[in-house]
Amino acid sequence: MEVKAQMEISDAEWEVMRVIWTLGSATSHTVIEALSEKMGWKAATTKTLLGRLMKKGALTAKKNGRAFTYFPEIPEQEAMDVATISLFDHLCQMRAGATLTALADHVSLSQTDIANLQKLLTEKAKTAPEKVSCNCLPDDCHCQ
Amino acid sequence: MEVKAQMEISDAEWEVMRVIWTLGSATSHTVIEALSEKMGWKAATTKTLLGRLMKKGALTAKKNGRAFTYFPEIPEQEAMDVATISLFDHLCQMRAGATLTALADHVSLSQTDIANLQKLLTEKAKTAPEKVSCNCLPDDCHCQ
DNA sequence: TAAGTAAGTTTACGTCTGTAATTTAAAAGT
């Protein structure tokens, strides 16, 4: 048995995971219900996604009479951190700060979120550089 | 002619865009060179991606002798903002704050980035709620 | 002018995704 270094979860699969994460665990019936309402999906669609997530190792299932109850194999926060960090790692690092600011402006943040962020930023400011360089071209690119 | 509300740019296509954004504009030769070095891609791969980006309207080209010079149709910062915001919009909004903090911890931020973020946070703190609620289940879900 | 080279275009091909219908199997009701 091996731990998946990083598993790719597609957009549609995320919706399934979110339901299960929020409820802790769920039967296919519950997930089908929720996504039929939230996304307008047919039962078969949700079943396919549950199957793919099992195959990827993102979910496990315990038999419960006729049906299965599905459990997440990774915590939601960790999955979110990995997804967003790996997106940022593929974009221009020089612009990460501006992008983060646009994000912070867009999302809803609680007082606690803001306090935590502020503390972190104060800490980072102690060693932050004056400028972050662009990493979009190969290191020894003549064209830059 | 119509402006694309939002165009999807794939991971591989992002690499092409980054080169062109960084240089302002570039010939296919330049892009091929850069990505051969940075990504190990064959010329044909980069050519395919340039073609797909033209078709999507992410790039335009001006003929220049035998070759074309490619220009980005959208600014890099805008593309980054859209990409990251639309990712966040598909994840649990209750956890966006923690995720943003993980991101802020991970990326390199300049002094200016930090100052801008801090100013924004101070402003947001004035009206921020005590708690942000989860939006992973349909509004009227009985299971919650 | 013929040959070589480089740019762009077309075709390829397996995998992943979104979206689902169909089939199989098991449980529950009559």
Place this chain on the structure above:
DNA sequence: ACTTTTAAATTACAGACGTAAACTTACTTA
């Protein structure tokens, strides 16, 4: 026990993606 329901597994299928070879066309160079 037979039928109806429902869960799970199998099959489907078009479009996007990563990755590239092959073909075509137009300069450049001998």
